[in-house]
Amino acid sequence: MQKKVAIIGAGITGLVTAFYLKKNGVDVKVFEKQNRVGGVINSFSENGFIFETGPNSGVLSNIETVNLFNDLSDYCEIEEADETSKKRLIWKNNKWNALPSGLFTAISTPLFTFSDKIRVLGEPFRKKGTNPHENLSDMVKRRLGKSFLDYAIDPFISGIYAGNTDYLIPKYALPKLYNLEQEYGSFIKGAIKKQKEPKTEDDKKITKEVFSVKGGLVELINALAKNIGEENIKTNCNNLEVKFEDNLFIVDNEKYTNVVSTVNTQAIKEVFSFLGEEELKNILNLKYAKVVEAAIGFNNWEGNDIKAFGGLVPGKEKKNILGVLFMSSIFENRAPKNGALLTVFAGGTKREDLFNLPEDELKELIKKDLQEMMGLKTFKPDLFKLFYYEKAIAQYGVDTKERISAVNNIQDKYKGLFLAGSIVNGVGIADRIKQATDIAKQICS
Ligand SMILES: Cc1cc2nc3c(=O)[nH]c(=O)nc-3n(C[C@H](O)[C@H](O)[C@H](O)COP(=O)(O)OP(=O)(O)OC[C@H]3O[C@@H](n4cnc5c(N)ncnc54)[C@H](O)[C@@H]3O)c2cc1C
Structure with a gap:
């Protein structure tokens, strides 16, 4: 049978894998549970603000990410962070201190x-x-x-x-x-x-610069989807199940030589029911941080100077928020002129309690921290939206070695299957792009 690849999940990992497979003439189909592609990456344009609801930026930390933007240069424009955002702040003794x-x-x-x-x-x-x-x-x-x-x-x-x-x-x-x-x-x-x-x-091209895309990270997703082709992406795939028969994989009643999984641990269990409990034991125990992200916009900014990347809050300082990004200082056109767009993160493994608070209560806590930290006499944002991620970021603890072994064992046993996504190989956008590029190369060779 000619190579035919099914990709489970249309986040950045799945889409980049599909993009490079298609570019190399491989027959590929992406299966996505939601009614849209992009996974946790999404951006919105509203009333003069362009805000992200998932990741806000990536880092040009490997050649695969640099090459991806070159390969997509006719479809989306990379935007590197403004120079002023090289300044990073840490909260200590009731004020921001530059790193x-x-x-x-x-x-x-x-x-x-x-x-x-x-x-x-x-x-x-x-x-x-x-x-x-x-x-x-x-x-x-x-x-x-x-x-x-x-x-x-x-x-x-x-x-x-x-x-x-x-x-x-x-x-x-x-x-x-x-x-x-x-x-x-x-x-x-x-x-x-x-x-x-x-x-x-x-090496010279790997500048380590922080990047986004003109118009928001969703433009990277749109560029990938356009190149993969609508006909090769199936959304709204509920209760998807992958079967393994005669050394081939069956997805949606069609046979595939390869399957690339990019979904989280819970979904792996549901989709790959042919994998035994024992085989999956060391994969399913992966812990994730729960994160709430807030997009907060002001038409007229009246707080402290925000010419910096943003500020992070050490656990010792006993605040509610983990940190704040000054998005309108980092990238262009993210807020109206004289306005500001901030992204705030709360929760994480040390403050899981915040994830379960009613939205109004969490907003109050964020407001309290921001008023104090950003020198705001009043707090009347023109945009204030929360986004919840139950399995936001994989945590690589002491059990990672066993997890990597379990992934390798499964891939050895079921030839043609790749268990990808952030369960291994890093959690950042650049890590995801590298993993996807490597898998596409392996399949093509
Ligand atoms: C709030 C937040 C902020 C972040 N900030 C940053 C940042 O600033 N910089 C950075 O580099 N990284 C950041 N990250 C990490 C980075 O965004 C992710 O690692 C990356 O986008 C994950 O891509 P992925 O394709 O591996 O997974 P996902 O984006 O999770 O995609 C997986 C896809 O699989 C689909 N799926 C799930 N179950 C099924 C199923 N049963 N059948 C079919 N499809 C299914 C999902 O719907 C989803 O579309 C952040 C992550 C979060 C959550």
Whole structure:
């Protein structure tokens, strides 16, 4: 049988896989449960605001993401973050403090204790860790000190994982940081040496810039869907079931040589009923952070200066929100002239209680935090909408090794099946694009 691929789920992972398969002449069909494509990515244009309801931006952190935008350049326009948004803020002592960006600010910042600042000078000479399953808190305390954990890494982890540093394992959750220690013996030494290493042409293109798309991230989804073709995408697929017979997969009464799953753990269980409980045990136990996202817009901004990327709130500061992005400072045309668009995140693994609050109560808590943090005398937004994600971000804990093994075992046993999505290989948009590109390459070869 000629190669024919079914993709389950039309989020960014499924669509990028389908896009590259189609580009290589492979027969592909995408099956999506909802009545629209894009998964958690969606953007809206309302009364002069362009707001996201899922991810707000990505990072050009790998060549696959750079190449995707080049391949789609006739269909959507990448927008890199404004220079002013290089400034990142952390809440401490009832005010925003800029994250240090150079030696002087590193010495003068009130974010870290004097003794930790001195201690950091010894980081390059500290012994390398030997426990691959050490959690992030222990790793950071060991190499940098407690105040770096509390006022740099904890808020950073809220920003990416909405997670807990005691739970996440750097080897899986922050592999680049983990590898710096393992390969170079130190974060600082590793970062300096890596900067000096000769760069390939691909390396030079990986700018690490923050990106969105002109008009919002949904334009990336529209560009992908247009290229895949309406006839190759089936939405509203309820109770989809994949069967495995005679080394082929049957989806919607048609035979396929390959199936790529991009759905979350709950859906894997429902869709792939031929997979046994024992086979799936170490996959289904994946934990996710629950997140509520608020899009908040003001026609006339009367708060503090927001010329920055946004601010993150360390758990120690005991606030309700995890952080706030100043979207109208980062990207163009996100709010009316003189107005502002903010995105606020709440919940995460440390504040799951907020996820279950009635919407009005959560809005009150967000309002209280924002009024204080953004210097707003009154709080009368012209846009205030909440979006709920029960399985927002996968948490790569100590069980990740077993999960990767379980995925590999299933893929070995049922040749042609790929279990993708954020259950493995990273949670960011760029990670999703890389995984999808790699899978399409494997299928084509
Ligand atoms: C609130 C939020 C904020 C985020 N912020 C950022 C950010 O700023 N930067 C960043 O890089 N990343 C961010 N992320 C992470 C990033 O958005 C995701 O990792 C990525 O978009 C996930 O894409 P995906 O295709 O793997 O999964 P999804 O987008 O979840 O797509 C999976 C698709 O499968 C479909 N599906 C489910 N069950 C079935 C079924 N039974 N049959 C058929 N289809 C089914 C779903 O409807 C969905 O369309 C954020 C995520 C969330 C939730």
